[in-house]
Each structure stands twice: as C-alpha cells, then as structure tokens.
Amino acid sequence: TITIFFLVALLTSCKENPKMNLLNEVLLPKPVSVKPTGSSFELTRNTKILIKGDSKKLLENGKYLANLLKPATGFNLEVQTTSKKAISNSIYLVITTQESNYGDEGYSLNITEKHIIIKANTAKGIFRGVQTLRQIFPSEIEAADYQNRKWFIASGEIYDYPQFTYRGAMLDVTRHFFKKEDVKKYIDMIAMYKLNVLHLHLSDDQGWRIEIKSWPNLTTYGGSTEVGGGKGGFYTQEDYKEIVKYAQQRYITVIPEIDMPGHTNAALVSYPELNCDGKATKLYTGMKVGFSTLCTNKEITYRFVNDVIRELSEITPGPYIHIGGDESHSTKIEDYIPFINRVQEIVIANKKKVIGWDEIVSAALKPATIVQYWGRPKNALKGVSKNAKIILSPSDRTYLDMKYDSVTKLGLKWAGYVDIDKAYNWNPSTLISGITKKDILGIESPLWTETVTNMKELELMIFPRIIGHAEIGWTPDSLRVWDDYKIRLQKHAKRLKIMKINFYPSSLIDWD
Ligand code: TNX
Numbered sequence: 001t002i003t004i005f006f007l008v009a010l011l012t013s014c015k016e017n018p019k020m021n022l023l024n025e026v027l028l029p030k031p032v033s034v035k036p037t038g039s040s041f042e043l044t045r046n047t048k049i050l051i052k053g054d055s056k057k058l059l060e061n062g063k064y065l066a067n068l069l070k071p072a073t074g075f076n077l078e079v080q081t082t083s084k085k086a087i088s089n090s091i092y093l094v095i096t097t098q099e100s101n102y103g104d105e106g107y108s109l110n111i112t113e114k115h116i117i118i119k120a121n122t123a124k125g126i127f128r129g130v131q132t133l134r135q136i137f138p139s140e141i142e143a144a145d146y147q148n149r150k151w152f153i154a155s156g157e158i159y160d161y162p163q164f165t166y167r168g169a170m171l172d173v174t175r176h177f178f179k180k181e182d183v184k185k186y187i188d189m190i191a192m193y194k195l196n197v198l199h200l201h202l203s204d205d206q207g208w209r210i211e212i213k214s215w216p217n218l219t220t221y222g223g224s225t226e227v228g229g230g231k232g233g234f235y236t237q238e239d240y241k242e243i244v245k246y247a248q249q250r251y252i253t254v255i256p257e258i259d260m261p262g263h264t265n266a267a268l269v270s271y272p273e274l275n276c277d278g279k280a281t282k283l284y285t286g287m288k289v290g291f292s293t294l295c296t297n298k299e300i301t302y303r304f305v306n307d308v309i310r311e312l313s314e315i316t317p318g319p320y321i322h323i324g325g326d327e328s329h330s331t332k333i334e335d336y337i338p339f340i341n342r343v344q345e346i347v348i349a350n351k352k353k354v355i356g357w358d359e360i361v362s363a364a365l366k367p368a369t370i371v372q373y374w375g376r377p378k379n380a381l382k383g384v385s386k387n388a389k390i391i392l393s394p395s396d397r398t399y400l401d402m403k404y405d406s407v408t409k410l411g412l413k414w415a416g417y418v419d420i421d422k423a424y425n426w427n428p429s430t431l432i433s434g435i436t437k438k439d440i441l442g443i444e445s446p447l448w449t450e451t452v453t454n455m456k457e458l459e460l461m462i463f464p465r466i467i468g469h470a471e472i473g474w475t476p477d478s479l480r481v482w483d484d485y486k487i488r489l490q491k492h493a494k495r496l497k498i499m500k501i502n503f504y505p506s507s508l509i510d511w512d
Contacts, residue, residue, distance in 0.1 A: 023156045026135050029471035031160035039113045043151040049079045052094035057123035065130050072143040091116040093126050106161025124251040128194050139495040166442025167473035168197030174204035175449040176226050177233035184246050191250040193470030199255045205265035205284045209234045214307045222266035227450050229285045259324025261331045261339050265292040273300050287450045290329030296339040306346050313350040321347045326357035337363045377432045389441040392428050400447040400462050410451045420506045424468035427477045445469045456502045463503035
C-alpha cells in the first residue's frame with residue numbers, strides 16, 4: 001500500500017506540475033472545443049517541426065513557429081518536410097481535405113505525450129492553430145532572451161474555428177504617424193489573437209500618409225505634419241508593399257482607407273485645384289472634424305480620385321478599398337450622394353470592393369459594398385435594407401481611443417468610457433435590433449490617434465480591450481462568459497509583461 005501511495009502521490013504531483021498552463025485558463029480567444037487529456041508534451045532541442053507535403057506556405061508556417069520558439073528556448077528546431085505520419089517528439093503540421101468543418105481558418109490541435117499535430121484545410125488555418133499552441137506554452141516562451149527551464153505543455157484536444165470571417169483592427173496613422181516598423185509590431189500583436197484584417201486609415205485632415213506617384217505633393221507637403229504640429233511622415237509605395245507582405249505572412253489582409261469627400265484637408269492643402277474656390281487651405285494640426293470637403297462637382301476631383309484608387313489598388317492584393325465617407329459635414333447631401341456613387345464605380349473599375357463608414361448608406365450602394373457601422377443603428381438598418389453586409393465598430397464598445405474611465409490620461413470620451421467589461425460584454429448578433437448574424441461580416445476595433453503619439457501609448461489604449469474584441473469575433477457568443485474571460489485575461493497579463501507590451505491595469509481585474 002505504501003508503494004501505491006507513493007505512486008499516486010507522484011502521479012498527482014506530475015499532473016499538478018505548477019509550471020504547466022491549464023488549457024482552459026490560457027487561451028484567448030477561447031476555442032470552440034477544448035478537452036484536456038491529463039498528460040504533457042515536452043519540447044526539447046531534438047523536437048522536429050514536420051511539414052506534411054511540399055506546400056511552400058506550410059513550410060513558412062513551420063519556420064515561423066521555429067523562430068517563435070527560438071529566443072526563449074535557445075533551440076534551433078529543425079523544420080523538415082515529410083510524406084510520413086507524425087513521429088515521436090515532433091510538431092506535425094498537416095493540411096487535410098477531409099475536415100470540411102474547419103472552413104478556411106479552422107484547425108485542430110492535438111497534443112499528446114509523443115507529439116503535437118495541427119491539422120487544417122489551409123495554411124491559414126495552421127497559422128491560427130500555431131497561435132493557440134503558442135499560448136499553451138509557459139508565458140516565458142515569449143521572452144526575448146534565453147530562459148533556463150524545461151518546456152512542458154499540457155496535453156489535450158482542441159477543435160476550433162471562427163464565428164465571423166472578418167476580424168479587424170484599424171490604425172489611424174494620420175493624426176499621428178506610425179512608422180512601418182511600428183505597424184509591423186502592431187500586426188504581430190493582433191496576429192496573436194487571430195485577427196485577420198488590418199485597416200489602415202491613410203488620409204485625413206492632418207496628414208496624407210501614402211505615396212501617390214501621380215500626385216506627389218500629397219505626401220511631400222500634405223504628409224508633413226500631424227496633430228500637435230509634429231513632423232508627420234508617410235509610407236512610400238515600397239514601404240506599404242513591405243507592410244502588406246508582412247501582414248500576408250500572418251494571414252492578415254490590409255485594407256487601405258482614403259477618407260473622402262470630408263477629412264481631406266491634407267489633399268486640399270497640397271493641390272489648390274481640388275478646392276471649389278481653387279485656393280489651397282492651410283496645413284491643419286488640430287483635432288476638429290467635419291470642416292473639409294473635396295469639390296464634388298469638378299472633373300479634376302474624379303481624375304484625382306481615380307489616380308489615387310488606381311495606384312493604391314495596384315499595390316493592394318486584398319479585395320477591398322475603404323473610401324471613408326464619414327462626417328462630411330461640409331459637403332451638401334445633394335453633392336455627397338452622387339460623389340459616393342461615382343467613387344464606388346471608380347473602385348469597382350479598379351477591381352476592388354468598397355467599404356465605407358455608415359454614412360454612405362444615403363447613396364445607392366453597389367451590390368458588394370460593405371457598410372462599417374460606428375454608432376447609428378438607423379444607418380446600419382438602411383445598409384441592410386440595401387443588401388449590404390455590415391462590419392460592426394460600435395464606438396461605445398470598440399473604439400480604442402475612448403478612455404477606460406475618468407482617470408485615463410489619454411483618449412477621448414465622446415462615446416463614453418469603455419472599460420474592459422463594456423468592451424467585452426456584447427453580442428454582435430443582438431447589438432442592433434433588426435440586424436442578425438447573417439447580415440454581419442464581422443467586427444473591427446478602430447484606434448484613432450488624436451491623443452496617441454507612440455507605441456507605448458498605443459499599447460495602453462488597445463490592451464487589453466482588443467483581446468476581448470478578438471474573442472467576440474472568433475468565439476461563439478454562447479461560449480463567452482465574463483467571469484471565465486476575466487480569469488484568462490488575468491493570467492495573460494504575465495505574458496504581456498514578458499513581451500514588454502504595455503496594458504491598462506483596469507481595476508475590474510485582480511492582476512497578480
Ligand atoms: C470619429 S467615427 C471619427 C474620427 C475621429 C474619431 C475620434 C468616424 C468614422 N470618424 O474621425 O478620429 O471620431 O474618436
């Protein structure tokens with residue numbers, strides 16, 4: 001009996017290995033199905049990453065995973081292609097055609113004592129599965145330098161797929177410019193939570209941020225400042241392509257926005273002929289909205305729009321161009337409607353689909369045009385009545401530039417305070433009465449940057465709210481529970497700290 005006692009004690013102590021993460025407590029977003037199986041896998045320097053088949057993309061996934069695990073473990077894991085089954089001590093990535101349920105982003109992740117297997121229909125699905133695997137490792141896996149420790153992870157079976165196909169984050173690079181290295185860091189941060197869209201707000205009153213070769217003053221002059229009078233900046237087309245490629249490697253679609261006819265002072269200051277009176281405006285470094293408009297009944301305006309959309313379409317592999325359309329308070333409605341109609345035609349002629357802020361519903365929407373809702377239910381309903389799909393960005397839930405509470409230093413508060421619970425506790429499918437899941441493409445979290453000037457501030461505003469939004473976009477509403485989310489988020493803080501990601505320590509969570 002004594003031997004049995006010791007055996008049992010030994011076994012339970014293994015199971016309760018304090019260094020191992022419990023599957024149900026660490027995953028963000030929460031997967032559709034998680035089954036812990038009570039043992040563990042140990043990653044060692046001899047673990048192999050095996051790629052089934054000769055897919056180039058899958059090989060890239062394997063290398064991405066090896067690079068992810070390298071700094072903290074010090075392991076130079078070998079990535080190999082194979083035609084055989086998973087062998088012992090391997091992480092096996094395989095594309096399967098048998099599991100139609102996975103969709104194009106779903107995956108299964110099976111961790112046993114012997115090996116780890118990730119299966120999906122596409123390399124995109126494998127990539128999402130790799131993000132899940134990453135979160136199962138001890139938080140120290142995210143350290144930038146070598147950690148002297150063992151790398152056990154809990155065994156289990158996970159089956160997972162997203163509830164919405166569009167899960168986005170928007171970054172406003174106009175009010176304050178963020179250089180391409182920062183944008184790449186932003187991409188890496190959102191990829192961790194399985195977001196798949198980066199919407200870049202590239203033009204506004206305060207700055208024009210994308211090189212347009214046929215209209216060079218847009219950037220050289222229109223891009224020369226920002227809110228507060230800083231020196232602004234812009235992306236060359238080469239920079240932009242680099243950002244797009246970086247995003248593509250993480251299965252994130254870049255959606256560029258050129259906001260018009262309002263929010264255009266940076267263009268109007270660069271080219272006097274775009275103003276109705278032919279006179280250039282002045283560079284603007286304040287925070288007001290709604291005072292500028294392109295001249296909608298001059299032909300040159302449409303030549304301008306066509307050149308911009310053409311050049312942008314040529315360097316944008318994704319299917320969408322965002323045309324803004326919001327807060328055009330200086331454009332008469334009888335000018336606004338034909339303008340939006342004509343701009344939609346220009347986008348379509350350039351083989352792209354249109355997205356616009358919800359005000360565009362006053363125009364005649366083209367069949368594939370998508371409406372991005374930011375707060376007026378009437379506009380969303382009108383969009384749906386015109387057969388448009390809706391992206392939900394309710395300002396009082398998803399606007400990452402809103403203050404958390406009355407003591408938040410950065411941010412605005414016109415849509416109210418948005419603490420972590422407010423950001424998390426809502427369901428897309430019941431948000432607007434009359435709009436159901438079939439009308440919704442997905443959700444997006446915009447970060448407007450009037451008050452946000454650098455990466456530390458950016459992180460403080462997006463974390464941890466964006467993690468909740470990522471879960472809303474991915475996890476079925478029926479599986480989302482605030483009390484359960486709170487625990488996972490609290491545990492996740494350690495990981496953010498190790499990654500040196502700044503976040504808002506809201507008093508709603510018992511941070512350790
Ligand atoms: C509204 S909502 C805007 C932006 C501002 C933001 C500040 C919308 C489509 N436009 O121009 O930056 O509020 O919170």
